């Protein structure tokens with residue numbers, strides 16, 4: 001079976017790291033068909049729309065999408081794209097790699113972030129000159145769907161259950177519903193959980209990241225806490241992510257467009273290539289996924305390195321080094 | 327002029343560190359009158375109420391309050407107490423001390439956290455079996471009041487303006503109003519600002535805390551980001567905070583009740599004593615405030631140390647060491 005893969009490089013270094021990931025996938029000769037779509041600041045400048053309808057439709061109809069990064073228009077691109085794939089969970093591993101400088105080299109976490117609601121549901125009003133409101137939405141059904149994914153994710157692996165991070169001491173009804181639902185689904189599945197307030201998590205993950213493993217959280221908590229973990233492992237440059245829906249999924253590096261280095265061919269493609277490995281795993285190519293991940297890991301350990309990691313290799317050099325290791 | 331100070335030790339180590347702070351204040355012989363109030367899990371067990379009305383009234387009528395910590399009932403105690411003093415800003419310095427192990431010893435930040443609204447305004451509903459909502463509120467007036475405080479706070483100091491941390495790319499109306507209002511007040515006052523998304527802040531503060539200084543943020547962002555900074559400086563044990571209102575204020579350590587060590591007389595009183603120094607400053611005793619802060623700092627540098635810092639001194643030993651240095 002062949003797969004159609006949407007490729008949406010976006011802006012800045014998205015234009016450099018996305019082709020690198022495609023090169024790696026092509027080198028595997030799995031017969032993928034790649035279809036390119038436009039999104040981001042550049043296309044908005046041209047057409048007035050950061051995410052043209054045809055790009056949305058492309059993501060909504062292909063098996064999987066490789067997304068790069070978008071500039072100022074990021075929220076206008078990535079939030080609708082997550083919706084296009086009906087993505088209910090954002091999987092964000094944050095792992096320190098041997099040989100790479102990290103604030104906390106022991107960090108090895110996976111965030112399973114609710115990807116559809118919370119403050120991102122986005123009903124905002126300006127009630128008066130003085131008062132603005134935002135309606136934060138938490139549903140039992142979305143919490144259940146996330147919890148079932150989380151249970152599957154840890155079942156039969158070395159992960160010993162998961163931690164629920166929330167702020168139910170203040171958001172009692174909404175985060176309370178989230179916590180109670182996730183807990184009860186986990187209990188039904190015989191999965192161990194513990195819980196932590198998101199503020200306490202922020203402190204404790206700095207002091208001792210090894211006490212956490214898989215962390216399940218509402219949308220904004222997942223956004224902030226996974227970016228915090230990115231800081232602990234040495235930056236966004238190495239973090240992949242997967243936006244998973246029931247029928248399709250979208251894979252993106254956590255980093256942005258890096259305007260300071262964009263265009264020089266020196267962007268680190270690691271996060272994007274590991275995102276492509278997550279795509280392979282999603283499509284059932286487990287062996288190939290592992291091979292790509294290992295090839296990236298040994299390239300990170302042994303070089304060549306792009307300038308962000310202290311080397312002087314180009315995006316292409318690193319990509320070739322990964323392909324050579326496959 | 328004498329001042330009436332409410333003293334609310336609360337639960338756990340609150341019962342140990344709060345008297346330590348009172349001892350330090352008494353040693354200064356400023357003629358303060360201390361009036362004790364009850365709050366927390368223990369009084370809730372007895373009376374059904376975590377914050378008895380008379381304790382609320384006490385905090386709402388004295389010049390300043392020293393609060394310790396509360397256990398499971400923390401939210402039911404501290405949120406109404408903040409309201410009792412009409413506290414519109416929570417001042418949270420997060421500074422690494424020489425001689426104390428820190429993940430990021432260069433950290434020296436002050437968070438000015440909006441203290442009345444955001445998700446803490448807390449209008450929650452269960453619309454249906456499936457759907458719960460929370461109405462997050464951001465007003466121009468609260469943002470203005472905070473911004474004016476922030477401008478005063480940095481004016482004529484070594485602080486070079488402040489950073490606004492927010493999530494206005496997603497919460498466009500509400501955090502947009504917050505950001506725009508704070509910015510415009512700062513402009514009117516000739517204060518420099520820059521801004522950062524709260525998720526990006528979480529990454530960058532780990533990588534390079536020195537790029538930030540004073541950080542102004544909405545309520546929940548301030549909660550999580552200041553706790554993150556607490557992790558970077560080595561834990562909550564050393565962080566003081568001030569909840570400031572127009573006519574009175576409440577001072578509390580950022581740490582909790584530490585049930586594992588409560589009752590042993592081994593709690594580190596540093597955060598609480600620095601909170602008392604913030605109280606002194608608030609009441610206009612600037613010299614005394616500096617003296618207490620310096621006495622705590624040299625005690626942290628030279629000892630004696632409580633067990634959390636690797637020593638075997640008691641709360642009382644450390645308190646005496648601070649008083650001896652005054």
Ligand SMILES: CC(C)[C@H](C(=O)O)[C@@H](O)C(=O)O
Pocket residue numbers: 074075078079223495496525
């Ligand atoms: C660009 C922005 C809308 C997005 C988010 O908040 O989810 C980003 O920060 C992320 O985490 O992918």
Ligand SMILES: CC(C)[C@H](C(=O)O)[C@@H](O)C(=O)O
Pocket residue numbers: 169170199400401404405549
């Ligand atoms: C106890 C809780 C309600 C409180 C808060 O969220 O503000 C605490 O975390 C804090 O930061 O003082």
